[in-house]
Every structure is written in structure tokens, then in C-alpha cells.
Amino acid sequence: MKMNWKQLAIALGLFLLGYFTFNGKLFAQSAPPAPALEKTRIALAVGGKNLFYYLPLTIAEQLGYFKDEGLQVEISDFAGGAKALQAMIGGSADVVSGAYEHTINMQAKGQAITAFVLQGRAPQIVLGVSNKTMPNYKSIADLKGKKIGVTAPGSSTSIMASFVLAKGGLKPSDVSFVGVGAGAGAVAAFRSGQIDAMANLDPVISMLEQKNEMRVIADTRTLKDTQSVFGGPMPAATLYASDAFLKKNPHTTQALTNAMVRALKWIQQAGPSDIIKVVPESYQLGDRALYLAAFMKVREAMSPDGLFPAAGPATALKTLQTFEPDLAGKTFDLSKTYTNEFVLKADAKYK
Structure with missing residues (x-):
């Protein structure tokens, strides 16, 4: 059977969509098998x-x-x-x-x-100070010698806190980083006064903000705030x-x-x-x-x-x-x- 250009174009389109015709009937092609996973x-x-x-x-x-x-x-x-x-x-x-x-x-x-x-x-990391142990906080310089809670030393929370400190003229060695995790333990450490400030994430931060226990000094929860803190997309x-x-x-x-x-x-x-x-x-x-x-x-x-x-x-x-x-x-x-x-x-x- 000869096909004109229009019929050929339609047949090609159907083939690319996963269909073919035989004796005037339309059939679906079986999908190619997914490649085997090397490790499951x-x-x-x-x-x-x-x-x-x-x-x-x-x-x-x-x-x-x-x-x-x-x-x-x-x-x-x-x-x-x-x-x-x-x-x-x-x-x-x-x-x-x-x-x-x-x-x-x-x-x-x-x-x-x-x-x-x-x-x-x-x-999404927020650095904030305790209104309990640092009610008179004025600048980054006030954090010198203080204990700052992070999820774990060397983690992204520690990196963000170190960067904010550097912008304020302090080195990481000017403070003590304390690993407090990322859940209820972090909230408890902050509320008990074991740490003076904390770099952590939501929902932990919002829980402390809700009762006015934390004063936020650096926030990266939005694109605008991230740009402000880091100077570019992070x-x-x-x-x-x-x-x-x-x-x-x-x-x-x-x-x-x-x-x-x-x-x-x-x-x-x-x-x-x-x-x-x-x-x-x-x-x-x-x-x-x-x-x-x-x-x-x-x-x-x-x-x-x-x-x-x-x-x-x-x-x-x-x-x-x-x-x-x-x-x-x-x-x-x-x-x-x-x-x-x-x-x-x-x-x-x-x-």
C-alpha cells in the first residue's frame, strides 16, 4: 500500500508517541524496559x-x-x-x-x-541569641566567649554561624560551638541557658520565636534574606x-x-x-x-x-x-x- 506524505507524517507521529498501525487498526507499543539498577x-x-x-x-x-x-x-x-x-x-x-x-x-x-x-x-538556617542569657545583646561582638548551639560542629549550621561571625569581626575560635541536634533537645538546651545563642532551623526556630525566647540576628529562610546574608544564591x-x-x-x-x-x-x-x-x-x-x-x-x-x-x-x-x-x-x-x-x-x- 502506497502512502502519501500526509499519511506518512501521521504514521511517524503515532510511532513517536508509542503507537503503530496494522491493517488499519491502532496498536500501542510496549514501553522499553527501564535500565537495570546496579544497586537496589x-x-x-x-x-x-x-x-x-x-x-x-x-x-x-x-x-x-x-x-x-x-x-x-x-x-x-x-x-x-x-x-x-x-x-x-x-x-x-x-x-x-x-x-x-x-x-x-x-x-x-x-x-x-x-x-x-x-x-x-x-x-533556612537562623542565628539567634537568647533573651534569657543575653538580654542586652547589641552586636556580633557581644558573642565573643559565648556558647553557640549548632546541630553538630562542622555542619551547615556551624558554617552559617561562622560566616555571620566573620562578617562581624569574630573568628570561629572566639566562641564555643556546642552540638545540640535539631529537635526537642536543641529547644531544651536553649531554654535552660546551656547555650547563649543558636544556629538552627525550623520548626525549632519558630518554636523559640513564638514565645519571644530568641532574638533573630541572621535569617536565611527566604531567598531575599539569603541574598542579604550571603550576597548571592546559596x-x-x-x-x-x-x-x-x-x-x-x-x-x-x-x-x-x-x-x-x-x-x-x-x-x-x-x-x-x-x-x-x-x-x-x-x-x-x-x-x-x-x-x-x-x-x-x-x-x-x-x-x-x-x-x-x-x-x-x-x-x-x-x-x-x-x-x-x-x-x-x-x-x-x-x-x-x-x-x-x-x-x-x-x-x-x-x-
Whole structure:
């Protein structure tokens, strides 16, 4: 049977859409099989999973997006991001849900770590002083010799606090950083006066603000505030792994990315009631209304698509070099600290 150009164009279009014709009847083609995963069981480390900073991870887990991709993800929750990084370096975790800055710090130590999906486009970290122990606070200089609570020394909260201190003329060694975690323990440490200031995230910060227990001196919960503090876009939570893992497990990495991008897109469409239904009750610190109010404060901090902004890595490097003299004279290849390769494929899948 001869076909004219119009019929040929229609047939080609149907074929590309996954259909073909036979004897005048339309049939669907079977979809090509998904590539086999190199590794289906993944050990993932995170520091402070209850925080909004890692909400996309929680959504992907709770809604079964990892399972839909054929993955069994076992999540270990640590007191802070630095501890999660240690788990991966030590070999007990394959992947980390943690701050982008760790990829730069590890490159400085000769270890190739690459972030492959962005969860947050603003750090959401807040530094505040105690109205109980520092009622007369006036400037950063007043923090000299004080105890500052962070999720864990070396974590993203410690990095943010160190940067704000440096801008105010203080070195990290001018204060004492105390690891207090990211939940009820952090609230208790602040309220009891064990620490004079704290760098932490929501819902912890909103709980202390609600009763006027904390005076905020630096805030990165919105894009505008992040720009004000860091002077540019600042990548926050990511999924990162060693280069060796990515090269050995590209299909598994793609599956992880697919699940996370799907979660990010779900968050963009979700309302407060949807969040409450999915997030474990224990994450809400006993106050559902406060939790929802805190979510609305940080919602824009969530990445809408998982892509790393072009100027973000340079902002992170500049931040670290401000207070870490060992990094000041070193040359970095920031292109090796992150990749958008997997996210671009995932975004195409979940348009």
C-alpha cells in the first residue's frame, strides 16, 4: 500500500508517541524496559531529618517514591550533617542528604564528592541569641566567649554561624560551638541557658520565636534574606555521593534523583493539610499549628526542580573562604562538586 506524505507524517507521529498501525487498526507499543539498577539497597545518611531543610527527602520516603523507582532506601538520622558525612566517608552510607558546602570542603581534602540533586535553594538556617542569657545583646561582638548551639560542629549550621561571625569581626575560635541536634533537645538546651545563642532551623526556630525566647540576628529562610546574608544564591540541602559511587551506579543515581525531583514537584503543589498528612507527627514537636506556620515561612526555600543555580557554588566557596584560612589560597574546580545531569533527565520525566 502506497502512502502519501500526509499519511506518512501521521504514521511517524503515532510511532513517536508509542503507537503503530496494522491493517488499519491502532496498536500501542510496549514501553522499553527501564535500565537495570546496579544497586537496589541504598544506605542514606542525613543529619536532622525532622527539619524542613530535608523535607523533600521525607516526602520521597513517605510517599513511596523510592520504592516506585525500585529502590530500598535505608535512612540513618544523625545529629548533624557533619556526622552524616562521616558515615559516608567511613563506608557505612552510600549517599548523604546534606549541605552542598561539604562537597567543597572534601575537594580541599583530596576527596571527590559530587552533589547530584538540590533540595533547597535557601539554607533556612537562623542565628539567634537568647533573651534569657543575653538580654542586652547589641552586636556580633557581644558573642565573643559565648556558647553557640549548632546541630553538630562542622555542619551547615556551624558554617552559617561562622560566616555571620566573620562578617562581624569574630573568628570561629572566639566562641564555643556546642552540638545540640535539631529537635526537642536543641529547644531544651536553649531554654535552660546551656547555650547563649543558636544556629538552627525550623520548626525549632519558630518554636523559640513564638514565645519571644530568641532574638533573630541572621535569617536565611527566604531567598531575599539569603541574598542579604550571603550576597548571592546559596545551595542548601542536596543528595551527594562519592564520584566512585556515581560512576559505578549511574542508573541507581538516576532512580534516586527521579524520586527526589518527584518529591520537589509534589511540594510545589501541596497545601498545608497535605504536608500534615504525610510528615510523621513526631516531626511537629507537639504543635501542629506552629509547624504549618513554619512551613509557610520556608516554602520558597525548597528547590522547584532540583537544579543547581549557576552562581550558587561560587557563593558557597566565597562563604567558606571567609572564615576558613586553609581554603583561602586553594584552587577549586567547582564544576566537579555538583552535576545537573541526572536532574535534567528527571525533570523531563516529570514535566
